[in-house]
Amino acid sequence: MKTYYEILFALSVTLSGTYALIWRKRFSVYFTLLFILIPFTIRGYILQTSAESLGQAISGIKLAYQGATFLLFFMMLAICDLCNMNLSKPVKVILFIVSWLVYLPVLSVGSAPLFYKNVRLDFVNGEPLIVREYGPFHTVFYVFLATYLGISITTIIYSLIKKKSVSQKNLLILLFCECSAIVLYMSQHIFHTRMDFSPLSYIISELIMLIIIRRVSLYDITESAIDTISMNGGTGFISFDNNFSYIASNKLAKKVFPSLNELWIDSKATKNESLNSELISKIREFKKDNTKSHFLKECGDKIYKISMDFLYAGKRKQGYLINIEDDTQNQKYILFLNKFNDRLKDEVARKTENIERMHDNLILGMATMVESRDNSTGGHIKRTSYVVKLLVDEIMKDKSEGALKLSKKFCHNLIKAAPMHDLGKIAVDDAILRKPGRFTPEEFDAMKTHTSEGARIVHEILEGTDDGDFRILAENVAHYHHERWDGSGYPKGLKGGEIPLEARIMTVADVYDALVSKRVYKESMSFEDADKIIMEGMGKHFDKQLEKYYVAARPKLEAYYANL
Numbered sequence: 001m002k003t004y005y006e007i008l009f010a011l012s013v014t015l016s017g018t019y020a021l022i023w024r025k026r027f028s029v030y031f032t033l034l035f036i037l038i039p040f041t042i043r044g045y046i047l048q049t050s051a052e053s054l055g056q057a058i059s060g061i062k063l064a065y066q067g068a069t070f071l072l073f074f075m076m077l078a079i080c081d082l083c084n085m086n087l088s089k090p091v092k093v094i095l096f097i098v099s100w101l102v103y104l105p106v107l108s109v110g111s112a113p114l115f116y117k118n119v120r121l122d123f124v125n126g127e128p129l130i131v132r133e134y135g136p137f138h139t140v141f142y143v144f145l146a147t148y149l150g151i152s153i154t155t156i157i158y159s160l161i162k163k164k165s166v167s168q169k170n171l172l173i174l175l176f177c178e179c180s181a182i183v184l185y186m187s188q189h190i191f192h193t194r195m196d197f198s199p200l201s202y203i204i205s206e207l208i209m210l211i212i213i214r215r216v217s218l219y220d221i222t223e224s225a226i227d228t229i230s231m232n233g234g235t236g237f238i239s240f241d242n243n244f245s246y247i248a249s250n251k252l253a254k255k256v257f258p259s260l261n262e263l264w265i266d267s268k269a270t271k272n273e274s275l276n277s278e279l280i281s282k283i284r285e286f287k288k289d290n291t292k293s294h295f296l297k298e299c300g301d302k303i304y305k306i307s308m309d310f311l312y313a314g315k316r317k318q319g320y321l322i323n324i325e326d327d328t329q330n331q332k333y334i335l336f337l338n339k340f341n342d343r344l345k346d347e348v349a350r351k352t353e354n355i356e357r358m359h360d361n362l363i364l365g366m367a368t369m370v371e372s373r374d375n376s377t378g379g380h381i382k383r384t385s386y387v388v389k390l391l392v393d394e395i396m397k398d399k400s401e402g403a404l405k406l407s408k409k410f411c412h413n414l415i416k417a418a419p420m421h422d423l424g425k426i427a428v429d430d431a432i433l434r435k436p437g438r439f440t441p442e443e444f445d446a447m448k449t450h451t452s453e454g455a456r457i458v459h460e461i462l463e464g465t466d467d468g469d470f471r472i473l474a475e476n477v478a479h480y481h482h483e484r485w486d487g488s489g490y491p492k493g494l495k496g497g498e499i500p501l502e503a504r505i506m507t508v509a510d511v512y513d514a515l516v517s518k519r520v521y522k523e524s525m526s527f528e529d530a531d532k533i534i535m536e537g538m539g540k541h542f543d544k545q546l547e548k549y550y551v552a553a554r555p556k557l558e559a560y561y562a563n564l
Contacts, residue, residue: 001049001127001194001195002046002049002050004195005045005199006046008042008045008200008203009039009042009046011203011206012038012039012042012199012203012206013039015035015038015203015207015210016035016036018210019031019032019035019206019209019210020035022210022213027213028081028082030074030077030078031078031213033070034071034074034075034078034206034209035206035209037067037070037074038067038071038202038203038205038206040063041063041066041071042067042199042202044059044060044063044066044067045060045064045196045199047059047063048060048064048128048130049127049128051121051128051130052128053121054110054119054120054121057119057128057130058109058110058119061130062107062109065103065106065141066103066106067202068145068198069099069103069106069141069144069145070099070103072148072149072152073095073096073099075152075205076148076151076152076155077092077095078209079152079155079156079174082166082174083155083156083159083166084159084163085155085159098144099144102137102140102141102144105137105138105141113135114136114137115134115135115138116132116133116135116138117133117134117135118131118132118133119132119133120132129194149178149182152178153179156171156174156178157175159171160172160175167215169215170212170215173208173211173212174208174212176208177204177205177208177209180201180204181198181201181204181205184197184200184201185197185198185201235252235323235324235325236249236251236252236255236304236322236324236325237250237253237321237323237324238253238257238260238321238322239311239319239320239321240269240283240311240319240322241311241318241319242317242318242319243268244268244269244270245266245267245269246263246264246267246268246269247265247266247319248265252324253324256297256299256304256324257275259272259278260275263275278297279306279322282295282306282308283308283320283322286308286320293307293309294307294308296327296331301328302326303326303327303328303331304325304326304327304328305324305325305326305327305330306323306324307322307323307324307325308320308321308322309321309323379517379564380422380513381418381419383513383517383560383561383564384418384421384506384509385415385418385419386560387508387509387512387513387553387560388415388418388506388509389415389418390553390556390560391505391508391546391549392406392411392414392415392505393553394549394552394553395549396411397552398548398549404501404549410469410473413467413470413473413502414473414477414502414505414506416474417470417473418506418509420454420458420474420478421454421477421478421506421510422450422454423454423457423458423478424450424451424452424453424454424455424456424478425454426453427449427450427453427457428446428447428449428450428453429446432446432447433447436521437521438521448490448491449491451479451480451481451482451490451491452479452491454478454479455475455476455478455479457478458471458474458475458478459471459475462474462475473502476503477502477503477506479491479503480492480494480500480503481503481506481510482507482510483499483503483507484541484542485539485540485541485542485543485544486540486541489541499543501543504542504546507541507542508534508542508550511533511534511542512530512534512550512557515530515533516530516561517561527558531554534550535547538550
């Protein structure tokens with residue numbers, strides 16, 4: 001019989017060693033406690049069958065009963081965990097205390113008639129035989145065991161019926177384990193054998209638990225996914241605690257960050273200059289700004305995406321977890337797209353520039369065609385456009401307090417729109433437009449319509465353009481370039497700030513050119529006389545704000561007209 005227990009003990013040690021080899025941090029603590037207790041419990045049976053004295057036999061009894069008490073307790077908790085029916089901490093504490101209270105009478109064996117009324121050691125054919133008379137607490141012990149066994153079986157059956165999230169196969173295996181323990185116990189008492197089958201049921205439990213653990217690991221998606229990724233070597237991991245002490249890393253991580261090979265576990269990563277600059281500095285940035293959670297690193301012909309996150313233990317941040325993934329193909333694709341987009345942008349920009357140039361030339365051509373019908377204003381479009389540019393340049397140069405603030409887009413649009421200011425003359429009768437002398441009041445009224453007509457024509461020409469700002473500005477230039485600051489202009493009689501700024505600037509250029517240029521009805525005016533009229537008109541005809549810009553541009557204006 002001793003040999004039987006020794007074989008079971010050797011099997012239990014082997015199975016517990018197997019569990020230790022496959023142990024993972026995520027395994028239930030109750031599994032671990034079961035695999036630790038079973039060899040010690042079976043050892044108690046060996047002590048009983050090899051005892052040379054009653055004292056040794058009683059030690060074996062106490063060890064065996066201790067194992068039986070807490071094995072059922074831990075087995076019940078393990079089953080509750082597997083069935084996703086975790087008991088609260090207070091309930092577990094109470095059950096643990098109850099288990100100890102049930103076991104305490106066992107300690108009285110040999111000294112008080114609580115668990116055994118009497119116990120003695122006989123020898124039959126040279127083999128020890130423990131003769132015992134059970135006391136009242138032995139019955140309590142059986143009730144305790146039956147209660148725990150009943151709770152375990154009830155939990156399994158309930159889960160089989162109600163729990164869709166628990167593997168039915170695992171539950172059936174657990175049910176077989178519990179039922180086998182009952183069958184072995186009943187067989188022992190039915191056949192009145194001296195050989196105790198309880199240790200055999202423990203070995204069966206170990207075997208079944210190893211099967212369950214293997215299956216549970218497959219159902220734990222987090223555990224199996226991490227193991228799969230690590231084995232494939234396609235992902236690297238590095239972990240540091242809150243003080244940047246090195247915890248662990250895998251093979252790929254050490255390939256991407258070779259400095260990891262120089263670190264000892266728990267050593268400060270910040271002391272490694274290379275690692276500090278390549279990785280720790282990035283983690284510090286991530287700590288300050290969680291949006292900076294990843295960066296790229298080249299290693300050989302590979303490009304790796306380094307992602308950073310906090311390392312949690314429960315709900316507490318305990319450090320940092322760095323994830324490393326091969327992102328080469330994705331980065332090459334992004335690079336290809338960027339190059340393609342750059343080429344596409346260049347091509348679009350070139351085509352757009354050509355279209356805009358054609359559009360501008362078309363407008364300028366129309367303006368030139370209109371001007372060719374007017375005997376009095378030859379070259380007026382070109383000259384006024386240049387005057388507008390000179391005035392705009394002076395405005396842009398002014399950085400003083402109170403200076404006009406013009407955007408680059410506004411200035412660009414104004415210079416571009418200047419040639420369109422007289423487009424409305426296309427609607428004026430040739431007899432008026434080509435008259436070689438001064439207009440009668442009626443003819444002048446007809447001529448005035450070129451402003452409103454110009455705004456209408458510009459609107460129709462530019463109605464389909466995407467640049468709404470340019471369309472509005474060009475309409476304003478055509479419509480209001482004959483308005484006066486004092487409200488005496490046409491066509492609307494706008495006054496002061498009611499006149500759009502672009503039209504106010506255009507007015508200065510238009511009048512200046514009219515003064516210093518020869519017309520069919522007058523000779524060109526001297527620069528001095530023209531300047532006098534312009535200056536006297538500031539605040540009346542023209543916006544007073546434009547005076548300093550006109551004065552600043554005057555030398556360039558005179559030089560330009562002198563060379564025509």
